[in-house]
Each structure stands twice: as structure tokens, then as C-alpha cells.
Amino acid sequence: MSAAEIAADVAAGRRSALEVVEESLARIAGAEADVHAFNLVTAEVAREQAAAVDAVVAAGGHPGPLAGVPVALKDNLCTRGIPTTCSSRILAGWLPPYDATVVGRLRAAGAVAVGKTNLDEFAMGSSTEHSAWGPTRNPHDLDRVPGGSSGGSAAAVAAGFVPLALGSDTGGSIRQPAALCGVVGVKPTYGVVSRYGLIAFASSLDQIGPFATSVADAALLFDVLAGPDPLDSTCLGDPPPSASARLGAGVEGLRIGVVEELAGADGIAPDVRARLDDAIEALVKAGAVVDSASVPAAVYGLSAYYLIAPAEASSNLARYDGVRYGVRRDGVDIGAMYNATRSEGFGAEVKRRIMLGTYALSAGYFDAYYGQAQRVRTLILRDFAAAYADFDVLISPTAPGTAFALGAKTADPLTMYLNDICTIPSNLAGHPALSVPFGTGDDGLPVGVQVLAPALGETVMFQVAAALEAAAPPAPVSLPRAAFDGGVR
């Protein structure tokens, strides 16, 4: 059942929010031991929130556009009084003293938060294997990763635990797991969704965005999340674009460019490229004008990103020092305490990125690495601007391949980083992009197509995604999902 249908039923009194949340909790109970999408399921809080929604309906009030819809929250979003760990030992047991703005917006819209989802520690990773609490598994094949870093949110939606979830995307952390789990994932324009209460990774790149099973549900959630927030000074002041406005409008006459530097990049699997070609054919059949587009500097995105994001992370994560929150490991003096706390509290990937960023910012290397990466960022913005003079939107693969086996890429960080090659350019540019499922690979696992748009181009981006969704081959029945259903009944 879609989020929109649930909200309509709950608002009309045809179903209670409590009944809906009990169904969601039962599905979680049936398969969570296999999937491990959640760090924490907040069943009691969810029931209280659902009862509050039902009370509004009973009193004849307006319960909001997401009335009674169960949602999962990535565990790097602050929830007042509810543990928020970033899947890191250093924040074990921490109870935030405030809610993230998006958490408040969801509640005001009538949504019911059912729990906090697993992620790569501090959102650094592409497989959700770098979690201090153990990996999440892909609901389509439990031996494979769900992608990352928002792998728990993607898996929770793909497993049917919840119709909607929130993730954060710094270099692809919503779109790549969405592609690997066969769901829709959206990275909004930088500044369109408030980040107050999102625990910072790389502040010039991070954005919060939706996961959903359909483009329309993702648009519904986007429209609830987006908008100015005085608590986030990087949030744009103007009313945000509407994601839902042109969902049924089709693509007749739209100019769509295929980013050749991404579609033809080394490492794009042939079956992924084949699905992109199918998508192109579908768009042409639907009346779009599709041609090849060039964003030459996109090929440098990966290198620029893996200098800029670690540099910002090294600064942002300096706050974890055992003084104000989280875990402390004692030492003879404050310096020894800092060292012990951080060395025991952070996992290997977080340490790698902190050191990489510290190095890129250090005397003697600053200009060659960090400065150069920032200049490449300018080149990427210029090349996108030139491409958008000719095209309304651009498309590419989302991820280079389908979901890979657990453990396949953990030994070599660079191999893991290459997962983000198609998603990173939009973060560097601050542009919106989304992943929509489009068929399967040779292994029967989901493939995603990425739709990229210029800043504040969400309306046309969702419009094109809806057309792709309508044309996509039906998803195959997958065995693990069937096994879950058996366990839930």
C-alpha cells in the first residue's frame, strides 16, 4: 500500500493509524533478524504518535498529508530523548536534547516514526558494512549489501517494513542504496531541506532526502520536508519547488541528455548500461528528445570528492572529544583522554577519512589537494551549466553495478569509493538528483537510473522520473521477500 493511500485512508477514518503502525511493526518483527535495517525500533513511541493522529481524526481535525504513514529515520538524524548513534561507538547511548527539523516536519504532517536505521558510521561508506552495530543486508538477496551509507533506510523500504524513510546523501548515500535495493531515492537541491539536527559529515555536500517505493510517494515526502528553516543558515529562504506539480505530465518535448562521461565510465557493468539504454528508448517512445550530453569535468568528481568530503569531515568530527556528549575513555590528562576516546570510539573507515582530510588540509599539501579539488568543483559547475543550456534534465546510471556480496569491497577502500562515481558530481554542484528503479541486471537484482537536474529543478526531475517508472519493466518476484511474507502472516 502506498503512503498516499495510507494517508487518505487514515484521514478519512477508514483505517486507524494505530492499525497501520501495528502492521508495520509486525512486518519488522517478521524479518528484521535477517535484514538488520534498524539500530532501534521505537515501537512504544510509534504507538503514541499513531494514537495522537487517530485522536486528531476522531476530533474532526486535519491530520496532515502523511497521516498515519510509518517512516524510518536514518540514525544520524537527532530525535529528542531517543538514542541517535550514527552507527558509531562514540555516540553509544547518547540522547539528543532536540529533534531535527525534518523530524518535527514529519510529525506535523501526521507521519509515525517507527525507528532509527543503520548506516555506515557517520555516513561514510557505500555498503552499510562500516557500522559499529553490524551490517544491513539487502532484502532482495541477504548475502548482498544494501548499498550505503543509508542502507538501513533503503532496506527498510525495500523489505516492506515502512513505505517511506529518510536518508542523507553526501556523495550518493541515498541514491546508490536506493538503486541497489530497487526503491526510489532522492537527493534534493542543496539548501532546500533543513539540515538542523542532521549530524554533520561534510557540510558543503550533505542533504537529507526521501526513500519511497514510488516516485509519487517520494514527491509527497519531499514536499513535506522542503522549505525554509531559520535554524539552518544554509537553508534557502524562498519557497521550494514542488515535486508533485507535474508528475503526470509526461516527457513530450523535454530535452534529456545522457551524460556520456558517466554512462561510459570505466567500471559501469554492461547490464547496467543496457538498462540505461532501455530507459533512453522508453523516454524517446514517450516523446522526449534524447541526445548525448557532455560534462567533461565529471570524471574528476571522485578525486575532488575524496579530498573535499574528508577535509570537511576531519573538521566536523573534531567535536567528538569525550567532553560534551557520547562516550569518554579516561586518560591521565585531557590530551590522553581525547586520544583514547577517539581511538576507541571511531571505526577504521572514519579514521581513514579523518586522516585523509587532515592531510589534505595540512601545511604543504593544502593547495595541491584541497585547493585543487575546490577548483575542480568550479569546473564541474561550469560544465553542468553548459549542459543545462541544451537539456532540461540529464540521465546516467546511478551505481556502476547491482548489489555486491558482503565483504567483497571492504578490504580496498578505493574500490568501495568507485561506487559513487555517478552520484558525486551532483553533490559537488549542489544540484538535485534521484534514482528510480529500471529493471534488473543479469543477476536478477535491481538496477537504478539516475535523473539529474539543475539547482531547484526538482519539478522536472520528478516529472521525468515518473515517466521512467511508468515505462520500467515490472520488478521480478524475489525469493527472500516471499520468505519474509511467510514469516509475517
Place this chain on the structure above:
Amino acid sequence: MPERISTADVAHVARLARLELSSEELERFTEQLAAVLDHAADIAALDTAGVEETAHPLPLVNVLRDDVPRPSLDRDEVLSQAPQAEDGRFRVPRILGEAP
């Protein structure tokens, strides 16, 4: 193009970042960081003369709110989450070299 990162460089940045590494970690991280930085050679070699740096994707500057008093976070709730607190303040181990 800077020289390849050495174990001494990694030991130095680990100290700056307040991380203690075992000798095994030092070797492994040096190899891994070197591989990432080798990949970054593609941009180090680019001619970017005259290209401005982009630090941030938005042209926003100095976003200010009205200077009006309003409630802030509850002090006791915040301090309840600190590893150690005392008299309304965060408590830390001794900072200077002498005994307390």
C-alpha cells in the same frame, strides 16, 4: 604533484587528529591513503590556472536572524548527556601538567 604519503606523514596527521594508531594500523592506513591520493593525481595534474575555488554550492552569505531572545536548549538536559558534569558545567580531566 606532492611526494607519496609516508608512514611518518600518517603518524603526523594521526597525532594532529588525536588518533593513536598501532604499528599495524599505521602500515595499513598508509597503503590505503596512498592509493586514494594516487587516484587524486588526475586532478593534481589538471591545469586550473585562473579557475576560482568553490567552497560551497550556494551564493548565500551572512544569513542573520533578528537579535531577539528566545529559549535555548535546556541546560540540565544537555549536561545529563555529558560523560561528566559538575555544578552546571562539563567536567574534564586535568589540563595542565601539574598534579591537581
